[in-house]
Amino acid sequence: SGATASPLDVQTKTYPELVVGFAQIGAESEWRTANTRSIQDTANQLGVELDLSDAQQQQENQIKAIRSFIAQGVDVIGVSPVVETGWDEVFAEVKQAGIPLILLDRNADVPDDLYSVRIGSDFVEEGRRACGEMARLLDGQGSIVILEGTQGSAPMIGRGTGFQECLREYPGLQVLDSQSGDFIRARGKEEMAALLRTHGRSIDGVFAQNDDMALGAIEAIEEYGLQPGIDIKIVSIDAVRAAFEAMIAGKLNATIECNPLLGPLFFETALHLANDTPVEKWIKPIEGVYRQDTAAQELPRRKY
Numbered sequence: 001s002g003a004t005a006s007p008l009d010v011q012t013k014t015y016p017e018l019v020v021g022f023a024q025i026g027a028e029s030e031w032r033t034a035n036t037r038s039i040q041d042t043a044n045q046l047g048v049e050l051d052l053s054d055a056q057q058q059q060e061n062q063i064k065a066i067r068s069f070i071a072q073g074v075d076v077i078g079v080s081p082v083v084e085t086g087w088d089e090v091f092a093e094v095k096q097a098g099i100p101l102i103l104l105d106r107n108a109d110v111p112d113d114l115y116s117v118r119i120g121s122d123f124v125e126e127g128r129r130a131c132g133e134m135a136r137l138l139d140g141q142g143s144i145v146i147l148e149g150t151q152g153s154a155p156m157i158g159r160g161t162g163f164q165e166c167l168r169e170y171p172g173l174q175v176l177d178s179q180s181g182d183f184i185r186a187r188g189k190e191e192m193a194a195l196l197r198t199h200g201r202s203i204d205g206v207f208a209q210n211d212d213m214a215l216g217a218i219e220a221i222e223e224y225g226l227q228p229g230i231d232i233k234i235v236s237i238d239a240v241r242a243a244f245e246a247m248i249a250g251k252l253n254a255t256i257e258c259n260p261l262l263g264p265l266f267f268e269t270a271l272h273l274a275n276d277t278p279v280e281k282w283i284k285p286i287e288g289v290y291r292q293d294t295a296a297q298e299l300p301r302r303k304y
């Protein structure tokens with residue numbers, strides 16, 4: 001359909017000529033819901049035609065959606081790959097069709113020439129930051145359990161790598177056990193309950209790879225008869241509103257920000273690509289670390 005968007009002005013102009021297909025993962029977490037909303041709201045604001053598909057956590061559904069975007073001849077395709085591997089073939093088809101491809105949020109383990117740009121967080125750095133917070137909270141001494149996200153996903157791999165890398169600086173900290181809660185609150189609760197049955201009071205800290213699983217873990221710890229945030233320190237990732245509420249209640253100790261509000265960057269980049277304007281290969285949002293002491297002050301400012 002050929003978008004004409006020069007000069008680019010995403011504040012006041014609309015771009016009804018641009019057609020974008022986006023293959024979303026699903027709705028596993030509050031983060032994901034905020035991410036989807038940001039994409040939809042920005043498309044509406046810019047007047048862009050958006051074909052949004054929900055893969056219900058299945059890679060094969062994302063692959064099908066991408067193939068249907070190619071068949072429709074959209075101007076730009078976006079995808080948040082549910083897992084890192086298994087994309088080479090379908091990404092090569094996108095390239096063959098001459099359609100720019102944006103990896104939004106999660107990355108894929110593919111050669112650089114198979115996509116145009118990735119917009120998303122540095123997951124390894126998030127893991128390092130989470131470990132730094134845990135080391136501070138436990139004074140460098142203690143036993144940690146990890147609630148991991150979706151196995152094989154970029155944030156699960158990156159956050160795990162960053163956490164382990166930083167742990168080497170703290171010989172007094174050890175990881176007792178890791179379980180996957182799939183980035184889902186109910187699964188975080190289930191796995192935390194099982195970890196407590198196995199390790200009981202020897203758990204000093206929980207690193208939950210997202211806030212939803214931390215919120216589930218908080219319930220499991222309370223049901224076990226311990227005080228989350230006090231008896232067991234908890235650090236998680238995302239910085240959704242519910243995490244701030246849990247910090248204000250003293251139940252979550254810290255959250256590392258992972259910004260889901262990627263809609264504006266996504267469409268701005270899509271417009272650049274549709275107009276053959278060069279963009280950086282990896283666009284990273286700016287993100288912070290939040291603790292209990294500033295949670296009440298920050299909460300009213302949170303947008304997700």
Ligand code: AHR
Nearest residue numbers: 029031032105155183210
């Ligand atoms: O890919 C980003 C991760 O996916 C978020 O941390 C998590 O909450 C989401 O489901």
